Amino acid sequence: MTERGISRREFAKSAVAIGGTAALAACLDRGSGTIPEGTDDPASLPDRQHAWDASLATDDAGNHRLSRHHVLLLLDYTEDGMPSDSDREQVEAALRDLERAYEWSNEGLLFTLGYSPAYFDRFDADVAGVDLPEPMALAPFEDPELDTPDALLHLASDDERVVIEAEEALKGNRDSANDQDMSATFEGVFREAERRTGFVGAGLPAENQDVDGIPDSEPVPDEAPLFMGFKSGFKENQASEDRVTVDSGPFAGGATQHLSKIRLQLQQWYEQDSRGQRVSKMFCPAHAAEDKVEGVGENLGTDNGAGECPDDVVDSGRRKGVVGHAQKMSRVREDGTPTILRRDFDSTDGGEAGLHFLSLQRSIADFVATKQAMNGTDVANESAVGQQVNNGILQYMTVTRRGNYLLPPRSLRSLPPANPDA
Numbered sequence: 225m226t227e228r229g230i231s232r233r234e235f236a237k238s239a240v241a242i243g244g245t246a247a248l249a250a251c252l253d254r255g256s257g258t259i260p261e262g263t264d265d266p267a268s269l270p271d272r273q274h275a276w277d278a279s280l281a282t283d284d285a286g287n288h289r290l291s292r293h294h295v296l297l298l299l300d301y302t303e304d305g306m307p308s309d310s311d312r313e314q315v316e317a318a319l320r321d322l323e324r325a326y327e328w329s330n331e332g333l334l335f336t337l338g339y340s341p342a343y344f345d346r347f348d349a350d351v352a353g354v355d356l357p358e359p360m361a362l363a364p365f366e367d368p369e370l371d372t373p374d375a376l377l378h379l380a381s382d383d384e385r386v387v388i389e390a391e392e393a394l395k396g397n398r399d400s401a402n403d404q405d406m407s408a409t410f411e412g413v414f415r416e417a418e419r420r421t422g423f424v425g426a427g428l429p430a431e432n433q434d435v436d437g438i439p440d441s442e443p444v445p446d447e448a449p450l451f452m453g454f455k456s457g458f459k460e461n462q463a464s465e466d467r468v469t470v471d472s473g474p475f476a477g478g479a480t481q482h483l484s485k486i487r488l489q490l491q492q493w494y495e496q497d498s499r500g501q502r503v504s505k506m507f508c509p510a511h512a513a514e515d516k517v518e519g520v521g522e523n524l525g526t527d528n529g530a531g532e533c534p535d536d537v538v539d540s541g542r543r544k545g546v547v548g549h550a551q552k553m554s555r556v557r558e559d560g561t562p563t564i565l566r567r568d569f570d571s572t573d574g575g576e577a578g579l580h581f582l583s584l585q586r587s588i589a590d591f592v593a594t595k596q597a598m599n600g601t602d603v604a605n606e607s608a609v610g611q612q613v614n615n616g617i618l619q620y621m622t623v624t625r626r627g628n629y630l631l632p633p634r635s636l637r638s639l640p641p642a643n644p645d646a
């Protein structure tokens with residue numbers, strides 16, 4: 225505890241994790257550089273809310289680099305019945321204000337607003353053309369809480385000032401965003417059910433490693449973009465935005481979104497496992513034997529190389545006693561590419577090391593199939609590999625929450641009906 229009675233961990237929290245006007249004031253004081261302004265021509269922005277890739281920075285190898293700071297707001301619509309036109313207009317006006325205030329880019333603001341099965345329940349019709357199931361447990365060994373807010377807002381920027389300020393402006397705690405007046409807010413329409421935050425990118429995990437789940441020896445390398453010490457999201461191992469886009473029906477141009485909250489326990493990962501074991505479990509034993517991964521994995525370029533891991537995972541598990549995460553996941557590729565687009569990031573919410581696993585896919589079924597491959601139940605049943613031990617990275621993570629959402633195309637993002645064509 226510090227003199228002021230705040231625990232050291234609480235004190236070390238990042239501004240985005242704390243949020244609110246005080247954190248914003250501190251950030252604005254120490255922040256430097258102008259934030260690029262947006263546009264008042266909505267037609268110049270992509271139809272897809274999830275069209276972020278073209279507006280993200282790229283790394284030296286050409287991989288898209290996800291924005292560094294993230295806020296997730298789980299929101300409830302304040303009305304139980306059908307959304308009114310005035311509420312729709314208010315939400316749309318507030319979102320357009322953000323687009324006017326900040327450039328649609330990693331330096332400005334990227335965001336999506338999605339809706340849950342609980343939201344669509346208020347309509348008589350089913351969601352048109354998209355299967356949007358209620359979230360559920362997806363492994364015999366997990367028991368997550370199932371999220372049922374009406375909506376999920378995802379704010380992302382390389383600049384922590386932007387995500388905090390945009391949030392405060394939407395909540396009506398601030399009259400302007402990037403020095404431009406807000407004409408509308410979410411006040412009276414959306415109520416916050418829960419706030420989650422996070423970060424991804426070199427330096428941030430090391431800076432934020434003073435949390436439960438990470439040993440006190442501060443083992444997270446400075447250059448690691450994620451707590452587990454490896455780079456993720458190589459270009460060749462991500463679905464394209466086209467692949468995850470709903471391609472027919474009134475929600476064409478949209479996507480489905482899955483969000484899970486994962487608690488990380490990295491004591492053994494860093495204090496007992498060797499570098500070779502970590503590479504074996506994250507990628508595959510062959511990558512460890514051939515020293516394929518240097519440091520956090522920058523040397524892999526644009527491809528994790530899992531295509532070269534033995535693809536008979538059960539046989540590989542029998543021979544090596546361990547199977548890799550990427551090795552298992554590469555079993556569900558379609559035409560050589562995964563079917564989900566991962567936009568996950570680390571978190572210190574609740575003082576615990578965690579990861580908000582956020583993925584986009586055309587259908588939630590694509591996510592479920594991918595997650596089933598990760599469970600590796602077949603390998604556990606047919607080899608000495610355990611259900612969680614030596615089974616990729618399952619031993620180090622616990623899924624505590626799951627939620628499913630539909631990201632409508634931009635034109636339907638403000639309180640959409642279940643069947644816009646009806």
Ligand code: HEM
Pocket residue numbers: 450452454455456457458461486506528530549550553554555557561562564566579581591594595598617621
């Ligand atoms: C603690 C959580 C996780 C961490 C740290 C993590 C990390 C990684 C890393 C380092 C790779 C290899 C590099 C790359 O291709 O990006 C990878 C690949 C992958 N991961 Fe994860 N992952 C996690 C959870 C998940 C979950 C929950 C899923 C989905 C159910 C998932 C799906 C995938 C897929 C589809 C690939 C690419 C497989 C391929 O190459 O075909 N990951 N992950």
